[in-house]
Amino acid sequence: MRKIAINSKGMSRVRAGHPWVFRSDLLSGSVDDGEAVHVVDQSGKPAGTAFYSAGSQIALRFFDRRHVEASPDYFRAKFQKAVALRERLYPGAAAVRLCFGESDGIPALVVDRYGPVVVIQTLAPGPEMLKDDIVSWCMDLTDVGAVVERNDPKVRSLERLPLITGTLRGDVPPELAITEGGCRLGVDVLCGQKTGAFLDQRDNRDLAASRARGRVLDAFCYRGWFSLRAAVRAERVTAVDAADEAVAAVKEGALVLGLHNVDAVCANAFDYLRECDLRGERFDMTILDPPAFAKNKAALGAARRGYKEINLRAIRLAEPGGTVFTFSCSYHMSEDDFLETVASAASDAGRRVSVERRLSQSLDHPILLGFPESAYLKGLMLRVE
Numbered sequence: 372m373r374k375i376a377i378n379s380k381g382m383s384r385v386r387a388g389h390p391w392v393f394r395s396d397l398l399s400g401s402v403d404d405g406e407a408v409h410v411v412d413q414s415g416k417p418a419g420t421a422f423y424s425a426g427s428q429i430a431l432r433f434f435d436r437r438h439v440e441a442s443p444d445y446f447r448a449k450f451q452k453a454v455a456l457r458e459r460l461y462p463g464a465a466a467v468r469l470c471f472g473e474s475d476g477i478p479a480l481v482v483d484r485y486g487p488v489v490v491i492q493t494l495a496p497g498p499e500m501l502k503d504d505i506v507s508w509c510m511d512l513t514d515v516g517a518v519v520e521r522n523d524p525k526v527r528s529l530e531r532l533p534l535i536t537g538t539l540r541g542d543v544p545p546e547l548a549i550t551e552g553g554c555r556l557g558v559d560v561l562c563g564q565k566t567g568a569f570l571d572q573r574d575n576r577d578l579a580a581s582r583a584r585g586r587v588l589d590a591f592c593y594r595g596w597f598s599l600r601a602a603v604r605a606e607r608v609t610a611v612d613a614a615d616e617a618v619a620a621v622k623e624g625a626l627v628l629g630l631h632n633v634d635a636v637c638a639n640a641f642d643y644l645r646e647c648d649l650r651g652e653r654f655d656m657t658i659l660d661p662p663a664f665a666k667n668k669a670a671l672g673a674a675r676r677g678y679k680e681i682n683l684r685a686i687r688l689a690e691p692g693g694t695v696f697t698f699s700c701s702y703h704m705s706e707d708d709f710l711e712t713v714a715s716a717a718s719d720a721g722r723r724v725s726v727e728r729r730l731s732q733s734l735d736h737p738i739l740l741g742f743p744e745s746a747y748l749k750g751l752m753l754r755v756e
């Protein structure tokens with residue numbers, strides 16, 4: 372395998388456990404886009420093995436701290452280990468993230484399972500070159516019948532990879548659905564958001580479903596997986612999303628489950644929360660799961676204002692003793708920053724609020740120490756007095 376050298380700044384990142392080295396920290400070496408390379412320090416000492424990206428500022432993505440032979444079999448063993456971990460974490464689960472990139476030692480590879488279908492995302496040239504192998508691993512190591520690629524995230528453009536979506540193997544059943552917490556939930560793997568659903572919220576949906584009662588408001592509901600699961604126990608659930616197709620899916624989902632206590636509303640959640648507040652409505656539980664408001668550091672100020680606004684409303688709308696589940700999936704918004712923003716909202720709302728639990732992403736999205744980018748979802752379960 373060919374070699375590439377990095378400077379001391381790159382070395383200190385690698386030593387701290389971070390799997391990425393930036394282009395500005397490369398010293399020498401001529402390698403191809405997507406190639407697996409042996410990385411050395413200034414004096415030629417081994418630093419590890421990484422994928423090289425020619426187009427991206429993230430020039431190296433490490434997957435081993437030793438110099439290893441990066442054959443397809445090497446990665447197959449890693450994938451097998453990742454699948455086995457999920458089987459231990461969520462035995463028999465229909466919907467689960469089988470591989471979470473760097474956290475599972477296969478950088479930039481996402482593999483999500485939805486019953487008989489797996490969806491893959493190869494988000495850098497390294498895993499892109501392994502795509503045919505990845506499809507075979509999925510077919511050999513799981514009992515799925517179809518493999519879909521959702522290679523439409525914009526980050527692929529930064530890697531000079533095309534944005535594409537399609538079925539790579541088998542056929543996707545027309546009415547694809549999975550069961551989570553006893554509820555049948557529909558998934559659209561070809562056109563839905565992310566790979567079809569938000570698997571990172573699974574554990575939090577379990578928690579919210581177990582606490583649901585009275586009136587529930589699910590703002591930014593997508594296809595209503597929080598709503599539908601909560602509706603099994605709650606009296607009435609209002610699910611709000613700005614996307615027509617998401618709201619249609621909530622209605623369809625409620626129909627299929629025979630739930631007559633779900634109202635699905637297509638609206639801007641900011642407006643909807645404000646209008647509920649003006650009408651003096653009250654909820655026993657509110658869920659706020661917005662998209663990432665801070666896509667980069669520069670957007671943090673506006674993001675804080677957005678998070679504060681929706682949290683202020685949700686806290687004001689809470690019945691005494693009510694619960695608010697509030698989330699941020701913005702990596703750039705730290706956990707402390709989020710807590711402070713929510714605290715400021717509670718203070719403006721004039722309510723006494725305590726944190727019942729700090730929440731995170733589901734266990735099938737492992738957080739890799741030394742790689743803060745892998746810890747992106749933060750949440751709070753609040754009790755409002």
Ligand SMILES: C[S@@+](CC[C@H](N)C(=O)[O-])C[C@H]1O[C@@H](n2cnc3c(N)ncnc32)[C@H](O)[C@@H]1O
Nearest residue numbers: 569572591592593612613614639640660661662
């Ligand atoms: C993180 S997803 C919610 C996932 C959902 N909680 C789940 O568990 O499946 C965020 C959702 O917010 C919606 N959205 C974005 N901006 C919105 C807005 N201003 N008002 C209402 N919904 C919005 C998106 O359409 C998307 O469905």
